[in-house]
Every structure is written in structure tokens, then in C-alpha cells.
Amino acid sequence: MxxxxxxxxxxxxxxxxxxxxxxxxxxxxxxxxxxxxxxxxxxxxxxxxxxxxxxxxxxxxxxxxxxxxxxxxxxxxxxxxDRGHEQLLRDRETLNSVSRAVEDLTDFEPVLRPRSIGELARRLGVTPATLRAWEEAGILVPQREATGYRTFGAEDVRDAELAHLLRRGGYPLARIALVVEQIRTAGGTDTLGAALADWRRRLTARGLxxxxxxxxxxxxxxxxxxxx
The missing domain is CATH 1.10.1660.10 (Multidrug-efflux Transporter Regulator; Chain: A; Domain 2)
Structure with missing residues (x-):
């Protein structure tokens, strides 16, 4: 040949x-x-x-x-x-968590205590610099201790999980910031619903x-x- x-x-x-x-x-x-x-x-x-x-x-x-x-x-x-299948499974689990958050903003995986930037970075498998970039884009709004260190509560973790999911789906930071703001204000979720539906289709296509x-x-x- x-x-x-x-x-x-x-x-x-x-x-x-x-x-x-x-x-x-x-x-x-x-x-x-x-x-x-x-x-x-x-x-x-x-x-x-x-x-x-x-x-x-x-x-x-x-x-x-x-x-x-x-x-x-x-x-x-x-x-x-195996790692590819593991990532796909995590994406599905995160997507399902975020979808539940759309229906009920309190129905998200709880955190028992505030997380430091390092702990949240390890949870998501990203770098602290990535989280700081998300903060600069308005996606995350962590609290600050008297020492100046960032702390991330339950809602911050929810927002970070959502940002991580949509970032892997190819969405720009500015668009993610708008979606996260919708969640925060419990306002309209049409944009979020469309984004999640699109990402679910992507996950199905990847699985196939x-x-x-x-x-x-x-x-x-x-x-x-x-x-x-």
C-alpha cells in the first residue's frame, strides 16, 4: 500500500x-x-x-x-x-452536580469547612494560579482572612466546580463569569441550561x-x- x-x-x-x-x-x-x-x-x-x-x-x-x-x-x-475514562466519569459527576444546583442552589456537594486556595486547587486538579485567574475574571469571590489569605466556602466550591466543568467544555472566562453570576443571584438560568445541555452532548459524543x-x-x- x-x-x-x-x-x-x-x-x-x-x-x-x-x-x-x-x-x-x-x-x-x-x-x-x-x-x-x-x-x-x-x-x-x-x-x-x-x-x-x-x-x-x-x-x-x-x-x-x-x-x-x-x-x-x-x-x-x-x-x-483508564485515565481518559476516569476524567469522563468525573466530568459526568460534576455535570450532574451542577445540573442539580440549577434546580436547587443548595443541592450541591457540601464542604464542611472553608477551603484554602491550595486545597481547592487540589480538589479540582488545577493550579492556584488558575484559581487566581478565575477570581480576576469575577468567577470566584473568596473571602479574605485578616492575614489576607483567601478562603473558599460551600458556594465558592460550587462556583469553582462549575467553572472547571465549563472551562473543559471550551467556554471563555467571560462567559463563565456570566453563568456563575446567574447562579449567585438565582436569576434566569437559560444560558446555564443551554451550556450544560451542550456539554452533556459533548460528553455523550466523547463516550461513544x-x-x-x-x-x-x-x-x-x-x-x-x-x-x-
Missing amino acids: RPSDLAREHGISTQAVRNYEESGFLPPAARTPSGYRVYTEVHASALRAFIALIPAFGHARAGEIMVALNTGALDDVLLAV AMIAASARLNEYLSVREPVP
């Missing part, structure tokens, strides 16, 4: 196929005496797996999975897949993409040549 044969199936350029091979996303191709690449069904299966992984895990993670697979690091492959990617990975595992 030629690079054009693989490229045509996915509507990509032959240069993209060569780039994917050079990046390790595809196994190395054999060469003719004149230097032309020769691909096989193994390479076609690898490319199908890589293309399927992108909507499921993102381009960077998809590349990491294929490189690990092509170098025989199967444990790393499984770990990356993960199923499709798993099938393609399994196909590739069944035909790939053992790594020396």
Missing part, C-alpha cells in the same frame, strides 16, 4: 500519513530499494486506531497511546485509556468515541507485529 492509499480512506494528505509515521503513531514502514515507503494492512489498522482515538482522548493523548503501543509499552496504553476507539485499538492489537 502507498501513503496515498491510507490517506484517501480518511481524507487526509499523504504528508500527514508520513508525519504520523515519523512521530511514532504508525509503526515504521518498509522501504523499496528506491526509498519509497511500503505500507501494509497493519499500518492501515494503526491509522484507523489513531484517527478514532482523537475525538475520544484528544490529539496529544491519542499520539501518546499510539507511541506507547508501537514501542510495546502496553501498560502505558492501558493507563492512558471511546467505545469506537476501543474497537479500533482491539483490531490493531490483533494484527500488529510484535515489538522486538
Whole structure:
């Protein structure tokens, strides 16, 4: 098979196929005496797996999975897949919590005591600098102790969870600030409802993409040549 044969199936350029091979996303191709690449069904299966992984895990993670697979690091492959499913599960749980918050602003995971900026950052898996940026954008309005340290109560944690969810959905900080303000004032929630519905559709699409990617990975595992 030629690079054009693989490229045509996915509507990509032959240069993209060569780039994917050079990046390790595809196994190395054999060469003719004149230097032309020769691909096989193994390479076609690898490319199908890589293309399927992108909507499921993102381009960077998809590349990491294929490189690990092509170098025989199967444990790393499984770990990356597990982490993707773990993130999807957390997104679903957070989305459900925020959806309940729309119906009843008090129905959100409670915090027993105020959290410091470091504790809240660890809870969300972000950096304190990210939380400070959200504060500057008006998304978070933490209390200040006499010492000047920020403290985040139950409503602050709710707002931070919502911001984290929508940020992963690709929403800009300014739009998130408007949505969070709606929650704070218990006013209209049309914007929030639309944002959550859109993100739920994205999560469903990602979940289905993960199923499709798993099938393609399994196909590739069944035909790939053992790594020396």
C-alpha cells in the first residue's frame, strides 16, 4: 500500500500519513530499494486506531497511546485509556452536580469547612494560579482572612466546580463569569441550561468515541507485529 492509499480512506494528505509515521503513531514502514515507503494492512489498522482515538482522548493523548503501543509499552496504553475514562466519569459527576444546583442552589456537594486556595486547587486538579485567574475574571469571590489569605466556602466550591466543568467544555472566562453570576443571584438560568445541555452532548459524543476507539485499538492489537 502507498501513503496515498491510507490517506484517501480518511481524507487526509499523504504528508500527514508520513508525519504520523515519523512521530511514532504508525509503526515504521518498509522501504523499496528506491526509498519509497511500503505500507501494509497493519499500518492501515494503526491509522484507523489513531484517527478514532482523537475525538475520544484528544490529539496529544491519542499520539501518546499510539507511541506507547508501537514501542510495546502496553501498560502505558492501558493507563492512558483508564485515565481518559476516569476524567469522563468525573466530568459526568460534576455535570450532574451542577445540573442539580440549577434546580436547587443548595443541592450541591457540601464542604464542611472553608477551603484554602491550595486545597481547592487540589480538589479540582488545577493550579492556584488558575484559581487566581478565575477570581480576576469575577468567577470566584473568596473571602479574605485578616492575614489576607483567601478562603473558599460551600458556594465558592460550587462556583469553582462549575467553572472547571465549563472551562473543559471550551467556554471563555467571560462567559463563565456570566453563568456563575446567574447562579449567585438565582436569576434566569437559560444560558446555564443551554451550556450544560451542550456539554452533556459533548460528553455523550466523547463516550461513544471511546467505545469506537476501543474497537479500533482491539483490531490493531490483533494484527500488529510484535515489538522486538
